[in-house]
Amino acid sequence: MKKRKILVTNALTYANNTLHLGHMIGYIQADIWSRFQKMNGHDCVYIGGSDGHGTPIMIRAEQENKDPAAFIEAIQTEQQKICRDFLIDLTHFYTTHSEENKTLADMIYARLQKQGDIIKRTIEQAYDPIKKLFLPDRYVKGECPKCGAKDQYGDSCEICSATYSPMELKNPVSILSGQTPVTRTSEHYFFRLSHYEAKLKQWSTENHLPVEAINKLNEWFEAGLQDWDISRDVPYFGFKIPGTEDKYFYVWFDAPLGYFSILQHWCQLTGKTDFDDYLDPHSNVELYHFIGKDIMYFHTLFWPAVLMSAELKTPTKISIHGFLTIDGQKMSKSRGTFIKAQTYLDHLHPEYFRYYAASKLTSRIEDIDLNLEDFRLKINADLVGKVVNLASRCAGFIQKYFDNHLSDVYENESLIDEFKEASATIATCYEEREFAQAVRLIMQLADRANQYIDEKKPWVTIKDPAQVHQTHITCTMGLNLFRLIMIYLKPILPEIAAKTEIFLNIAPLTWNDINTLLLNHPIHVFAPLMQRIDPAAIETLKQAEKNHP
Known part of the structure; x- marks a missing residue:
């Protein structure tokens, strides 16, 4: 497989308030996709950060009697911590309010001027x-x-x-x-966005966008593209437009430039010398943006047009997700359907939400409903009941009767082949951002693995001295099937995957590990990988948001 060079970005979150669960959908979607790429050995850089300019920030900082720069720095720190706690594997998290971004904005503005745009x-x-x-x-x-x-x-x-x-x-x-x-x-x-209508029409037909976005672009093309106001008057918190005294770049001009300036800041910190490759329209770098549908207009029209004018690389793909609703309703504190990201983390494990989001996410622009009862039932049934229980029930026999050592032989090669052959289809689902389909296929494999254990009945065979060896083989098979399942789930459940690697006494799992089995191999004592969600925990979460502003 040829090694790819990819820049992945999630929409930069606005630095005027705390993150809520809706913000985490994009971060998680991009994280799952980038983790999958890294598991396959690709050079994948995942950039995130805070969008730090605009009148709303200026006003909010004034209300809190803070300097805007200090205000957004505190928000940035909080947002970065929340991303880390949600197990978002960002290469770098930074801000658009930086010297790198100012220099880039001035450079691109000069290029647009030179083009007469x-x-x-x-x-x-x-x-x-x-x-x-x-x-x-x-x-x-x-x-x-x-x-x-x-x-x-x-x-x-x-x-x-x-x-x-x-x-x-x-x-x-x-x-x-x-x-x-x-x-x-x-x-x-x-x-002069209107200058780029023909190029944008062509670009929109080249498989860069979901079909729903293409249909919306065609509506905008039919109405005619209007030139885009990229300036704002004082007072304003942002970058002053070169050659002016009282005009500033509109936040939506310099915000997406942050994808590149944050990357540049990381390159400078780490001594990377290939930053220009990511901007070069002729390089083999792939540029993947993950955004919400509320900012589709800026990312599918203005952003690629600006890059075209500046003769820089345009997006390879723009993945667009819908809004998050809770129990079928828009977020509302009074109804208990508004959940801040930190409030969730205070009460529930992040991988619960990562898995549930993945089970709903597709390549289409669709809203995602977090039905809290369905959420609880799905986590308990799928992750605890099927995946974790598979490991637990097999590990108990290996520990008690076989000194935590796997058998040197296995059986039912056709079942192993079934699990291995699923790799290509599941990989395609990940690549094409059809995570919900990937989850369905993985859970079907978990059902097959548990069915195998149920048919072999190791709790019965271990009592028969003539079948002790068979029990060893059965449980070795079960743990190998569990390991294959965890390879497929690792982009979604990185912490459970890490615990699995410790339990099975193995190196970090890669996608190619699907081709090997663990035989005649020592493992560690099994420790619980995940707990069931108690109904009371859901009620406590809902009440916590009602009680706190």
Whole structure:
């Protein structure tokens, strides 16, 4: 297999608040995919970080009487810890508020200017006369001008996906003061997105996007692409546009550049000299973005168009997931359906959620529902009842009767072959981000393994001196089947995989290990790998969010 060079990114999380479980869907999806690549020996770098600019951050820092830079640094530290606690194997976690990102933003802006893709235009925009500042799109709410949905933000409608400017809303209101914004004029800088419509149409047909995204792009193409305002007025927290005194890059201009600047920061820290390969449009580097559907517009239109203008590498694939709902409802603290990532970690193991998310994730843009009762039942049935129990029931016999040493022979080669032959299909599911299908196939194998043990009945054969050797073979087979299952589950359950490696006395599992068996091999004493979820733990989790802001 040819070694691939891959840059994986998850959408940079905004540095104005704590992470909730919805944020973790993207991190986990990207983590599973990148771990699978690493298990196959590929050079895969996984970048994450905090998006650290914009008016919301400026306002939040002011409310807390903090310097914006210090404010986002604290949030960044918290977000990084949560990712680590969710077992997200990030190569590097950093911020967009960095010298590397400023230099990159200035460089790319200069390239866009050289291409003739930057123009100035006087615009009208929403201004809060009470707070005395121009309002970001999402600081204006009102009724969608297209479908009439109420309580929509000033940039796009969550109901019909229409895009518009804040003052196009019906009955617009500033969320800062509650007052109706007024319209004021200002000179802004625009990227000529319309120049790249033909190239974007071509790019969208080259298997870079899910089919649902392609359909949405075709709607936007049909409506005609509008040039993109990449500037904001003072006061603003961000990077000043070169050659200006009172204009700043819009956060969505420099935020995706953070994918590259965070990579550059890591390269500098580690002495890597191949950073330019990741930007070179002619290199063999693959660029995979994992994002939520709420930021599809920026990543599938603006971002590739900017990269085209700057003559840099465009994304190989953009994987897009839907929103997370809880018990079929949008997140709501009053209903107990809002769960912060840290609150979850305070009460439940991260691999429970990693597995449940994987069992729902596909390559399609679909919302994912965390049904808490189904969540509990699935973890208890699949992971504890099928996978962990398989190891536990076999290890007990190996420890008690065979001095923690596996047999030197095995049986039922056709069953072993069945497990090995599943490798190609499961690998394809991982590669194509069809994690739910991968989980279904792996659980089918777990069922087959447990069926084998049930048929062999080692608890019966161990009582017959003539069948003690058969019991040894049976349990050796069971642990080998368990090991094969854990190879397949390792991208999803890295901590249980690590515990399995210790228990089985083996080196870190790779995908190629599917071709070998453990025979005449010493193992360690089995220790519990995972506990069942008690119903009370779910209720405690829900109550914790209701009781804390």
